[in-house]
Amino acid sequence: MSTPERERLVETLPSGVKLAVERLPSVQSAAFTVLVPLGSAHDPAGRSGRAALLCEMMLRGAGGRDARALTEAMDALGMERDVDHGADALTVSGSLLARDLDQGLALARDILLDPSLSEEELEPAREGCLLELMGIEDNPSEKLFVELRRRYFPHPWGQPLKGDEAGLAALTCDDLRQAAHLLGPRGAVVAVAGRVDPRAVRDRVADLFARWPAEGVEPVTGSAAAEALSDHVPKEGGAQVQIGMAWPGLPLDHPDYPKAALAATILSGGMSGRLFVEVREKRGLVYSVHAWHTTRRGRGDYFVYAGTTPDRAAECLAVLRAELEGLARGVTAAELEKARTQARSHFVMRLESTHARADAMAAQLHEIGRVRTPDEVLEALGAVTLEDLNRWLATRSLDGLRTLTLGPDWREGGR
Amino acid sequence: MTPGYREHRTPSGLRVLVETNPDALSAAAGFFVATGSRDEAPEVEGVSHFLEHMCFKATKRRDALAVSRALDELGSRANAYTSWDRTVYFAQVLPEHLRAVIELLAEMIDPALSDEDFATEKNVILEEIEMYNDRPEFLLFEALMAERFHGHALSGRILGTRESITNLEAAAMRAYHRARYRSSNLVLAVAGRCDAEEVFRWADALPAIGDGAGAPAVSPAPAVRRGDARVSRPQDQLVHAVLAWSGPTCADVRASYAAGILGILLGDAEGSRLAWALTHPGIAESVGAGLLPFRDTGLLYVSWSATPGRVAEVESILAGELARLVAAPPEGAELERARTKFAARTILGSESPMNRMRGLGTEAVQGLPYLSLDDELALLLSIEPGEVVAVAAGLAAPPENRACIGPLEETR
Numbered sequence: 001m002s003t004p005e006r007e008r009l010v011e012t013l014p015s016g017v018k019l020a021v022e023r024l025p026s027v028q029s030a031a032f033t034v035l036v037p038l039g040s041a042h043d044p045a046g047r048s049g050r051a052a053l054l055c056e057m058m059l060r061g062a063g064g065r066d067a068r069a070l071t072e073a074m075d076a077l078g079m080e081r082d083v084d085h086g087a088d089a090l091t092v093s094g095s096l097l098a099r100d101l102d103q104g105l106a107l108a109r110d111i112l113l114d115p116s117l118s119e120e121e122l123e124p125a126r127e128g129c130l131l132e133l134m135g136i137e138d139n140p141s142e143k144l145f146v147e148l149r150r151r152y153f154p155h156p157w158g159q160p161l162k163g164d165e166a167g168l169a170a171l172t173c174d175d176l177r178q179a180a181h182l183l184g185p186r187g188a189v190v191a192v193a194g195r196v197d198p199r200a201v202r203d204r205v206a207d208l209f210a211r212w213p214a215e216g217v218e219p220v221t222g223s224a225a226a227e228a229l230s231d232h233v234p235k236e237g238g239a240q241v242q243i244g245m246a247w248p249g250l251p252l253d254h255p256d257y258p259k260a261a262l263a264a265t266i267l268s269g270g271m272s273g274r275l276f277v278e279v280r281e282k283r284g285l286v287y288s289v290h291a292w293h294t295t296r297r298g299r300g301d302y303f304v305y306a307g308t309t310p311d312r313a314a315e316c317l318a319v320l321r322a323e324l325e326g327l328a329r330g331v332t333a334a335e336l337e338k339a340r341t342q343a344r345s346h347f348v349m350r351l352e353s354t355h356a357r358a359d360a361m362a363a364q365l366h367e368i369g370r371v372r373t374p375d376e377v378l379e380a381l382g383a384v385t386l387e388d389l390n391r392w393l394a395t396r397s398l399d400g401l402r403t404l405t406l407g408p409d410w411r412e413g414g415r
Numbered sequence: 416m417t418p419g420y421r422e423h424r425t426p427s428g429l430r431v432l433v434e435t436n437p438d439a440l441s442a443a444a445g446f447f448v449a450t451g452s453r454d455e456a457p458e459v460e461g462v463s464h465f466l467e468h469m470c471f472k473a474t475k476r477r478d479a480l481a482v483s484r485a486l487d488e489l490g491s492r493a494n495a496y497t498s499w500d501r502t503v504y505f506a507q508v509l510p511e512h513l514r515a516v517i518e519l520l521a522e523m524i525d526p527a528l529s530d531e532d533f534a535t536e537k538n539v540i541l542e543e544i545e546m547y548n549d550r551p552e553f554l555l556f557e558a559l560m561a562e563r564f565h566g567h568a569l570s571g572r573i574l575g576t577r578e579s580i581t582n583l584e585a586a587a588m589r590a591y592h593r594a595r596y597r598s599s600n601l602v603l604a605v606a607g608r609c610d611a612e613e614v615f616r617w618a619d620a621l622p623a624i625g626d627g628a629g630a631p632a633v634s635p636a637p638a639v640r641r642g643d644a645r646v647s648r649p650q651d652q653l654v655h656a657v658l659a660w661s662g663p664t665c666a667d668v669r670a671s672y673a674a675g676i677l678g679i680l681l682g683d684a685e686g687s688r689l690a691w692a693l694t695h696p697g698i699a700e701s702v703g704a705g706l707l708p709f710r711d712t713g714l715l716y717v718s719w720s721a722t723p724g725r726v727a728e729v730e731s732i733l734a735g736e737l738a739r740l741v742a743a744p745p746e747g748a749e750l751e752r753a754r755t756k757f758a759a760r761t762i763l764g765s766e767s768p769m770n771r772m773r774g775l776g777t778e779a780v781q782g783l784p785y786l787s788l789d790d791e792l793a794l795l796l797s798i799e800p801g802e803v804v805a806v807a808a809g810l811a812a813p814p815e816n817r818a819c820i821g822p823l824e825e826t827r
Contacts, residue, residue: 271487
């Protein structure tokens with residue numbers, strides 16, 4: 001299996017910003033992702049929701065334009081855009097016609113480094129964030145993961161990404177300006193993919209992102225234990241019990257990371273993955289069941305989701321648990337080859353998308369300080385032997401496993 | 416591998432459509448069966464979707480697990496969906512696996528339909544029904560369809576009901592499959608890195624499906640019923656609502672494109688009239704607008720969600736904005752921005768073989784002519800403001816249907 005030869009430029013700009021540009025010569029689009037290492041883990045005590053509200057406000061005026069002028073400028077380019085955040089990073093991303101990339105990057109720069117954060121936009125933005133929390137309440141599978149993260153990740157990493165009512169209510173424009181003024185080139189990343197000239201993009205990005213308010217956000221240091229909360233969150237009126245599980249995996253730059261990724265594919269890749277077969281196909285316990293492995297700077301984690309009716313929840317949990325434990329007893333050669341094919345195939349297919357490529361390169365620069373080339377990824381997947389994988393799986397324990405259910409009370413003796 | 420579009424019909428009557436993009440890294444293939452929930456008799460409500468699931472179980476040559484394994488061993492991204500007028504089975508693969516995945520999908524859509532697989536999968540369908548029972552926005556649209564198309568199969572639930580699925584028997588499904596899944600009632604659409612001549616040869620060699628005796632019945636055009644639907648869910652935080660009017664059918668391609676521009680101008684998540692009036696000021700949680708076209712009827716919709724305490728305010732503002740569509744019709748820079756967003760999304764979307772394949776197949780099943788990307792953009796650019804205004808004029812009248820779901824007892 002070969003990947004296309006693509007011109008790629010990866011360098012650290014004079015300001016300290018890390019840049020990756022990849023040229024896809026046969027598309028019309030270009031996509032960018034600008035990332036700064038400020039996330040909900042940085043939300044101060046009593047101000048949970050600061051990152052979420054900042055993201056909301058950033059699109060409500062920037063670079064001297066009010067909300068309407070900014071929106072119209074982006075719409076005039078037909079630019080798809082998003083300002084989003086996770087626990088440890090905030091991203092401004094966009095996709096547009098390659099010929100308009102310069103203008104798109106300039107707008108992204110204004111949004112990130114020159115947001116208006118005006119008083120008149122604060123109340124509507126706050127209301128928007130509070131409404132989003134209500135939407136989560138009405139979406140039990142989303143609510144499940146808010147609650148699981150609180151119980152699984154050490155504090156402050158498990159703080160709700162979208163904040164809470166009290167935090168959102170307390171935030172002021174000054175709070176947001178303080179956060180915006182923390183941003184600096186340290187830890188900042190720009191990734192671009194599309195029909196672009198890498199050197200021209202480099203010059204443009206170096207120019208646009210030369211000046212920042214500060215040196216950069218201080219990383220979150222220290223962590224407290226995750227919140228000690230119940231294993232079941234009751235929620236009235238739900239048709240299904242939501243089941244979530246989380247346990248430790250590996251970060252992207254760990255030498256065994258390819259094994260961790262392949263194990264996730266064996267567990268849950270496609271319709272012949274172990275979970276799909278055992279929980280859905282053979283027993284009809286669910287419509288939806290899947291597992292995935294996700295990485296962040298310095299760590300990786302596995303998650304499982306399943307939704308089932310209350311009278312099936314006990315069996316569903318038992319089967320899930322048995323499958324997770326069963327993985328430690330090893331996988332077959334056929335399973336490994338299948339997972340390898342799936343992982344390589346899906347990786348190559350994602351290379352077609354400029355948006356996916358920009359996001360992936362930005363995430364990698366943030367997590368491990370460099371970009372994994374396609375050849376490197378495919379070789380790493382190819383290098384895992386059955387013996388290595390099974391030896392590694394045998395060392396994995398589920399001691400760090402956290403399980404949570406949400407919805408109607410399914411537990412024996414409950415109610 | 417010549418870029419562009421070619422068509423072919425196999426000896427068994429299967430239509431094959433291929434759009435080649437030599438620059439793609441992958442290829443996507445889909446079998447589009449011209450049958451869906453609108454073709455169901457009331458006593459088999461949900462059979463099309465249940466059958467879709469059964470096509471991933473045992474075929475006449477291998478068991479269910481072997482089918483799943485085969486799809487995964489090809490490194491495919493495979494799935495299926497059931498709509499009102501079509502059932503689609505599709506997969507995206509690297510080019511070297513295209514032939515194998517086409518042959519596998521063809522085998523899958525003529526499944527064994529065993530009693531045992533049927534019994535187990537029934538539980539999965541029932542779980543899926545419960546999953547959607549926890550999604551009010553989904554239930555809202557079903558309530559709208561049930562009200563608007565009362566008495567016609569379009570009013571039925573695509574997933575079926577607990578009752579209809581529990582009572583469904585394998586024999587009824589086999590009869591439905593025999594009647595509806597025939598080579599002459601299918602389209603194979605392929606897009607991406609592929610060679611048309613090769614695909615035509617592979618398709619010619621596929622076994623015919625069904626006995627080809629006569630064409631399946633065509634479901635009649637529906638009558639539209641005016642009326643409201645209210646579904647009370649006291650456990651929810653938000654009220655979701657949708658309003659519906661008659662709009663263009665699929666066949667009216669220009670009006671469909673004009674409606675697409677209007678949908679963005681009126682109800683896009685950002686920058687639309689309803690976004691400025693409702694979501695930007697924090698009055699509503701979400702807004703939307705668009706066209707749901709069928710071959711013989713069309714539905715223009717406006718949707719929104721908000722807290723119960725804001726419902727009256729939202730309805731008042733919305734009424735004002737719909738009136739303003741007439742008083743200050745779409746034109747000038749506002750119209751051009753909506754057109755640009757539509758065009759950009761079309762171009763960005765075309766870079767995915769999966770998207771191109773789905774468009775090819777859907778257009779064919781709906782009896783529409785093929786449009787290349789350039790054709791689509793040219794058509795989009797040619798839409799006159801007057802055409803958009805003409806579609807918008809349909810929203811000036813009171814809506815034919817209103818549906819809402821949520822904590823309705825609390826609304827003010």
